[in-house]
């Protein structure tokens with residue numbers, strides 16, 4: 669009972685929920701994305717990135733999340749979709765989570781407050797939509813935020829790469845009641861954790877692979893599979909995450925247990941799904957960037 673009380677208390681007082689695949693997950697998706705781009709499109713993109721790898725850029729949106737001048741970017745990491753709710757409907761009513769950011773500014777500038785809308789928005793910026801580029805520059809300046817290396821385009825690219833990863837993490841398209849698993853406390857190999865963190869980082873980190881090793885492993889593993897369609901757009905990717913998230917909640921609870929115990933059985937049970945979402949995220953990112961930068 670004491671452990672349960674502790675868990676419930678922690679669930680209520682723990683600060684800021686996790687916002688993304690952890691750094692390794694984002695780098696894996698970004699590397700697979702960059703590896704699988706059309707060479708001509710990749711070369712065109714390098715005019716924006718310079719010598720920087722997408723894996724390096726992919727983690728910047730999490731790095732800045734503790735700086736209040738970037739608060740307006742916070743609602744873009746996820747989308748809340750209730751069970752049975754169509755994604756298109758959820759896009760209209762995403763709750764705002766912005767700290768110092770003013771909701772009116774986002775609305776006035778027409779900047780979306782969810783991961784699906786953010787992917788479309790930054791895609792338009794990178795395709796040269798002047799109105800959206802201006803709106804984004806104004807949003808950053810309102811908060812006193814600096815663009816990444818002084819470049820609006822590079823900032824938009826880093827955000828797009830990051831959010832393409834997030835939308836494939838099934839609990840980033842989560843239910844409102846448990847904040848995408850952030851309020852679901854679990855016993856993870858004997859440690860108190862929340863389910864969202866298990867999916868953002870812990871399932872990945874337990875492999876003890878670097879992001880390059882993990883990306884290479886996935887590229888080899890998926891190379892032998894029958895041709896898979898990696899296209900679609902962010903609405904479809906979010907709809908898939910809603911379907912897949914059910915598997916994240918499949919853990920039993922034994923009598924006398926205070927918290928669900930997640931260890932080898934759980935991790936091995938969701939392993940194929942974890943790999944699939946990291947790999948799909950990367951291949952979709954490649955196709956998406958080819959459409960932006962390709963001939």
Ligand SMILES: [Zn+2]
Nearest residue numbers: 687688745834
């Ligand atoms: Zn994120």
